[in-house]
Structures are given as C-alpha cells and as structure tokens.
Amino acid sequence: MSTQGYDAATALIVVDMQNDFGHPDGSLFVDGGDTIVGAINDEIEQATGSGGTVVLTQDWHPPSTPHFIADGGVWPTHCVAGTWGAELVDGLDPQHRAAALIRKGTNGEDGYSAFSMREPGGDVDIPTGLAGLLRERSIRRVVVVGLATDVCVAATAESSAAAGFSTTVLWAATRPVSTDADTRERVLADLDDADVTVIDAP
Numbered sequence: 001m002s003t004q005g006y007d008a009a010t011a012l013i014v015v016d017m018q019n020d021f022g023h024p025d026g027s028l029f030v031d032g033g034d035t036i037v038g039a040i041n042d043e044i045e046q047a048t049g050s051g052g053t054v055v056l057t058q059d060w061h062p063p064s065t066p067h068f069i070a071d072g073g074v075w076p077t078h079c080v081a082g083t084w085g086a087e088l089v090d091g092l093d094p095q096h097r098a099a100a101l102i103r104k105g106t107n108g109e110d111g112y113s114a115f116s117m118r119e120p121g122g123d124v125d126i127p128t129g130l131a132g133l134l135r136e137r138s139i140r141r142v143v144v145v146g147l148a149t150d151v152c153v154a155a156t157a158e159s160s161a162a163a164g165f166s167t168t169v170l171w172a173a174t175r176p177v178s179t180d181a182d183t184r185e186r187v188l189a190d191l192d193d194a195d196v197t198v199i200d201a202p
Contacts, residue, residue: 004043004143004168004199008051011139012043013114013130013160015057015146015153015174017092020078020085022147027085028078030148032175037091039173040145048097053137055130056098057114057146057156060086065108066120073120081106099137102130104152112155115163131163141166145173150187158194172200 006012017040020026022033044054059079067073079086104111109126111117116125134142142165144157153174160167169191176183184202191198 004046004170006047006050006052006143009138009140010047010050010143011053011055011134011137011141011165012047012143012145013055013057013156014040014044014092014098015114015144015156016059016079016148017056017089017146018058018079018085019087019089020059022089026078027076028177030175030177031179033147034089036145036147036173036175037089039170040092041094043143043145043170043173044093044097047143053100053134053139054093054098055100055102055114055133056088056093057102057104057152058086058088059105059111059152060103061105061111062108065105067105067108067110079105100130100133102128104128112152113159114152114156115159134165139165141168143168143170145170147175149174149176150178150183151176154187154191157191157196161194161196166197167195168197168199170199171202 021030060081068077109117142160157169
C-alpha cells in the first residue's frame with residue numbers, strides 16, 4: 001500500500017479491529033478481517049514515523065443493550081466489555097504507538113461512528129470526544145482503516161468529513177460485512193456525497 005503522505009497534521013483512525021469482528025472465532029466475524037492487520041500496521045508505521053497521530057477504536061458494549069438482537073436490536077451479541085471478543089486482535093499495533101483509544105457504546109448506545117453515539121432509536125448525537133482530541137493536536141486530515149467498511153468505517157469517515165477534517169478511506173485496509181455489489185456501490189456513493197476520498201476502491 002502506498003504512503004498516504006502522513007505528517008503531524010494527519011491522524012490515522014483504526015476502527016474496531018477486535019476479535020469479534022477480526023478473528024474467525026468472533027461472534028460477528030467480518031470475512032477477511034483477519035487479513036488486513038499487516039496492512040494496517042504498515043499504515044501505523046508510516047503515520048507515526050511522520051509525526052502523525054494514531055487512534056484505535058473499540059466497540060465496548062454492556063452485556064444487555066437494545067443494540068443486540070436479544071434485546072430487540074439488529075446485531076448479534078458482540079464486543080461485550082471485558083470479554084475476549086472485545087479485545088483488539090493479536091498483532092495490531094505491536095509497538096503500542098496509538099495515542100488514544102476511543103470506546104463506543106459503553107452505556108448501550110449505537111456506536112457506529114468513532115466521533116459520536118446515539119441511543120438506540122434516538123436522533124441525538126452523543127460526542128465521544130474524538131473531534132476535540134484531534135483539534136487539540138491540530139489535526140487537519142484523517143485517514144480511516146479497519147472494520148467494517150460498510151458500517152463503522154463508513155460512519156466514522158462521514159462523521160470526520162462533517163466535522164471539517166479532510167478525510168480518506170483506504171479501501172484495501174478495510175473489509176465489509178456485506179460483500180454484495182449493491183452495498184459496495186451504496187457505500188461508495190455515500191462516501192462521495194460526504195466528500196470522503198476513497199483510495200483503491202474496487
């Protein structure tokens with residue numbers, strides 16, 4: 001993967017590289033999610049080597065939440081706080097260079113974007129604090145990788161652009177939940193509408 005021109009004003013956001021998504025034994029395994037760790041580590045190396053900021057995100061749900069099918073939601077139980085499934089996948093960021101870890105859904109919210117959460121069925125954004133952290137570091141550009149392309153990666157990228165950051169998704173360092181062509185084209189169209197640049201789009 002080619003360098004993305006990282007510098008001190010660029011942040012790399014690594015979205016939800018957790019066992020439940022990125023390990024074949026995970027409860028909501030994203031096909032191919034275990035194959036992108038090396039590519040993401042390469043980006044971490046480039047970002048930190050150029051003075052950039054790396055942020056990791058985690059879903060971090062309570063055992064019972066309207067986010068889960070068992071409680072009326074749409075997703076299988078996943079990334080319950082403190083469990084193996086919520087842990088970051090082995091081998092990610094082996095030198096521990098990330099400057100921050102953002103946890104989403106800690107009180108049962110829908111936590112798709114790294115920038116904000118919402119109560120299930122609600123329409124009020126609850127900030128995670130990420131935008132403020134990036135502004136404190138004088139970040140102007142955001143690069144997004146991780147899982148899953150069509151859910152939390154897309155939501156994070158769109159929120160980043162809406163917050164005023166020049167935003168890029170590295171498609172080859174993501175994997176989607178839904179691999180059908182209609183979903184892919186919808187996600188690409190939504191990212192384009194949000195003024196998000198996509199590198200290596202299919």
